[in-house]
Amino acid sequence: MTAASPETIVSIEGLRKSFGQVEVLRGVDLKVGKGEAVVIVGSSGSGKSTCLRCINRLEEPTAGMIRVGGQEVTGPKVDLDKLRRGIGMVFQGIHLYPHKTALGNVTLALRKVVGLGKEEAEAKARHHLEVVGLAHKADAYPAELSGGQQQRVGIARAMALEPQVMLFDEPTSALDPELVGEVLNVMVRTKEMGMTMIVVTHEMKFARDVADRVVFMDHGAILAEGTPQEILVNPQHQRIRDFVMRSH
Ligand code: ADP
Ligand code: MG
Numbered sequence: 001m002t003a004a005s006p007e008t009i010v011s012i013e014g015l016r017k018s019f020g021q022v023e024v025l026r027g028v029d030l031k032v033g034k035g036e037a038v039v040i041v042g043s044s045g046s047g048k049s050t051c052l053r054c055i056n057r058l059e060e061p062t063a064g065m066i067r068v069g070g071q072e073v074t075g076p077k078v079d080l081d082k083l084r085r086g087i088g089m090v091f092q093g094i095h096l097y098p099h100k101t102a103l104g105n106v107t108l109a110l111r112k113v114v115g116l117g118k119e120e121a122e123a124k125a126r127h128h129l130e131v132v133g134l135a136h137k138a139d140a141y142p143a144e145l146s147g148g149q150q151q152r153v154g155i156a157r158a159m160a161l162e163p164q165v166m167l168f169d170e171p172t173s174a175l176d177p178e179l180v181g182e183v184l185n186v187m188v189r190t191k192e193m194g195m196t197m198i199v200v201t202h203e204m205k206f207a208r209d210v211a212d213r214v215v216f217m218d219h220g221a222i223l224a225e226g227t228p229q230e231i232l233v234n235p236q237h238q239r240i241r242d243f244v245m246r247s248h
Contacts (some may be wrong), residue, residue, distance in 0.1 A: 007034040008067075009165050009196045010055065015064035017220075024050050025105075026220040028064070032165065037197040043243060048200045051217070052167045055198070056087045065160040069164040081130060085113055088158030090164040092173045094150040096142040096157075102129060102149075103138040106157045107133035125163055128156040131193075132186045142163050148179030152186050159190065191231040204247050208232055216240050 009033040017025040106125035108242040
């Protein structure tokens with residue numbers, strides 16, 4: 001954790017996850033401080049997505065403890081709806097309602113999840129569309145938006161709910177190369193606004209430029225973590241060197 005982030009927002013201790021006989025998380029420990037951006041990198045199948053999905057209980061951990069904002073996520077009596085309200089998630093695929101406009105998508109979340117009235121929800125939704133640079137697309141339907149714009153609406157929708165942490169799982173992987181930058185720029189903005197973020201990405205430049213800390217996952221465990229410089233520029237492990245070489 002950096003000195004500027006004294007408060008722990010996400011705390012993961014001894015996280016294990018098995019699918020049947022296969023152990024895909026083998027004891028993950030990770031703490032993320034308020035306002036910190038942690039980027040998780042690692043080969044396909046190393047358990048990055050499973051780790052993120054355990055944080056909002058889209059996957060049931062087999063063992064270990066996760067806390068978000070001091071609240072225990074693991075444990076039998078957790079109100080999952082309440083928990084997930086505090087955790088924004090943006091995936092690789094795009095998950096907008098096709099029959100709702102950009103504004104409608106963000107407004108709906110605020111009305112249904114937060115319970116805001118129509119006017120207040122719309123005003124807030126417009127603000128968040130503006131933050132992602134899409135005020136002028138408020139009335140467009142998803143089919144009228146590029147993949148990058150749709151992903152930005154998804155980020156606006158998640159951010160509008162004022163989550164304690166935003167989880168990004170390869171948010172640009174499904175996009176045409178020319179649309180990747182606009183989504184990464186919005187993520188930079190999100191970080192600049194002080195949001196706590198855990199980002200799984202193959203965008204090494206983003207990781208180098210934006211991450212406060214880079215975590216390298218290997219076979220279901222954290223092999224190394226440190227500054228982008230330590231992990232991505234001067235890696236000490238051969239496995240990470242190989243990964244970085246392949247990522248260029
Ligand atoms: P990554 O995101 O790093 O590519 P994942 O977390 O998606 O890795 O997957 C880690 C391992 O867990 C992989 O071997 C994958 O096949 C396996 N896995 C993921 N989800 C499931 C599931 N629902 N059932 C069985 N195996 C799974
Ligand atoms: Mg994945």
